[in-house]
Amino acid sequence: MRKVVLFKGVSEDYEKVFSDNNYEVVFVEPLQFSFINRDQLREKLDDKQYEGLILTSPRAIEAVGRCWDPAKYMLWNTKTVYTVGHTSCQKINRLLGLGASGASSGNAVNLAKLIISENSKTHKFLFPCGNLRSETLPNTLTAAELSIDALTVYETKENENLRRDLMELNESAPACMVFFSPSGCEYIYRQLQTFNNRLSVLPHFAIGNSTAHKIENLGLEIAGVAQKPEPESIMESIKTYFASTVS
Known part of the structure; x- marks a missing residue:
């Protein structure tokens, strides 16, 4: 079962869609709000x-x-x-x-x-x-x-626990990462630059074009962009990517 990192708050909708497709989900919230x-x-x-x-x-x-x-x-x-x-x-x-x-x-x-x-x-x-x-x-x-x-x-x-969460994530074995906001991308990569990590080379997926553009502006490649801001669309993008890498 592939492990997917979703850089967002816990969501039952996302967890169900990914579980139904035999993917394990890890939620990491890069942001905090007031x-x-x-x-x-x-x-x-x-x-x-x-x-x-x-x-x-x-x-x-x-x-x-x-x-x-x-x-x-x-x-x-x-x-x-x-x-x-x-x-x-x-x-x-x-x-x-x-x-x-x-x-x-x-x-x-x-x-x-x-x-x-x-x-x-x-x-x-x-x-x-x-x-x-x-x-x-x-x-x-x-x-x-x-x-x-x-x-x-x-x-x-920036979530005050983000660096700790990323370091813990680095010790696991995720297959890919999904980004949900330009600001989240910026905070995540600011922290990833502070320690040796294996996360930067994983396939990167984006919830939409604005987030995708931010990832590209950071000098990184996009593996897929959801057609709609919905769990089913993200799931389809990930499945399409991994199907193409196997064939």
Whole structure:
């Protein structure tokens, strides 16, 4: 049974998909988060000026969930919530009780195209995000003359246990590694440079194009990129790679 390292928090969905395909999963969280600007977020959620809400990361969804009051924010029942991927749609429904669009978008570029196609230039969107957010989506929407109000609701930092976790991982025998964010890639490789490791030569997989580009910018090769930010898509990419190396 091949061992796969997923650089993310523990996920039952990922564990099930990999286990069903006879892969062992090891979760290593390279990041830690702190939630900020809660009062500002509450005020904006109560503001009627927005046509919709854009939530492109699990942590942004959690930040809104920490402030959420269904009785107070009933106005959002008639507005559109946009996100990327089926998992995020499910999380929004579970934490906020709202439906979301963008399950099949796959990435920020496609999500921006969807938002532009469904809205007029006068529409304004609330965009809770992290301090290390990508500018792809806001720049694309701004270029299309849509208005976006970005509010930083969480900060991303390096997990204080990352070096220890990587050194322990180095003593095991993983077959490949999967990266889930550009910032995670940076923190991981900053630590890998501090000790002799066997991890850098493993096949590297990415959850999406932004993460893949970050890995390439670090001077490393990409073994595969998930077509969608979902466990099934990552699993397919890994299976395809190993099938090609055997044949």
